[in-house]
Amino acid sequence: MGKGFLDKVYSARDAEGTRRLYDAWAETYEAEISENGYATPGRCAAALAAHMTELSAPVLDFGCGTGLSGLALKLAGLTTIDGVDLSADMLKRAEAKGIYRALRQVEAGAPLGHAPGTYAAIAAIGVIGAGAAPVSVFDLLMEGLAPGGLVVLSFNDHALEDPANEGKLDDWTGSGRAILRAREYGPHLPGIGLNSNVYVLEKT
Numbered sequence: 001m002g003k004g005f006l007d008k009v010y011s012a013r014d015a016e017g018t019r020r021l022y023d024a025w026a027e028t029y030e031a032e033i034s035e036n037g038y039a040t041p042g043r044c045a046a047a048l049a050a051h052m053t054e055l056s057a058p059v060l061d062f063g064c065g066t067g068l069s070g071l072a073l074k075l076a077g078l079t080t081i082d083g084v085d086l087s088a089d090m091l092k093r094a095e096a097k098g099i100y101r102a103l104r105q106v107e108a109g110a111p112l113g114h115a116p117g118t119y120a121a122i123a124a125i126g127v128i129g130a131g132a133a134p135v136s137v138f139d140l141l142m143e144g145l146a147p148g149g150l151v152v153l154s155f156n157d158h159a160l161e162d163p164a165n166e167g168k169l170d171d172w173t174g175s176g177r178a179i180l181r182a183r184e185y186g187p188h189l190p191g192i193g194l195n196s197n198v199y200v201l202e203k204t
């Protein structure tokens, strides 16, 4: 297995290329990232759970992949989790975990299609940055929340190298449209020496 996909995932590609990459990676994704100690889902889930007032409130796992992020949310005590993703093959594996209330395939950049407030929180764990979704999806996530709603997300070291990514969060907090509730730097994929920042923001 080695660095099967990890050695190519962090290059820039368009949405169709991203979908194809994750369809192709679906079968070996969990083995490859688990063997590298994938730590960000557990860190994000703990950070979100610490800021939720009601753990049974619905949470959307955006870019849920094979469901490792949903599993981490569940293990942190969250009980009502829906998932969406670009890749049908990743979603099939998420479905097999039996932890999601509902799963749906989405088009890149399309509005999420739920009324604001449907979800108390939205997670984008390992989803924004080179190799996955552009930071413009952060606007979609925030538009899908009502005031008081939370978003938990991560930027790995590659994503942190691009100032546009944290800049997007700064735009929201600087304009008073969101409050930064938590930011913590720590391990992402220790097996390849990669760290990440985990953030919790609240929509105002």
Ligand SMILES: C[S@@+](CC[C@H](N)C(=O)[O-])C[C@H]1O[C@@H](n2cnc3c(N)ncnc32)[C@H](O)[C@@H]1O
Pocket (backbone or CB within 6 Å): 015, 018, 019, 022, 041, 062, 063, 064, 065, 066, 067, 068, 069, 084, 085, 086, 087, 090, 106, 107, 108, 109, 124, 125, 126, 127, 131, 132, 133, 134, 137
């Ligand atoms: C690195 S995986 C992370 C999956 C999961 N959250 C986890 O922690 O294991 C990134 C996921 O984001 C999905 N993705 C990438 N771009 C997306 C987009 N624009 N909209 C929705 N999902 C997207 C990919 O299909 C892939 O499943």
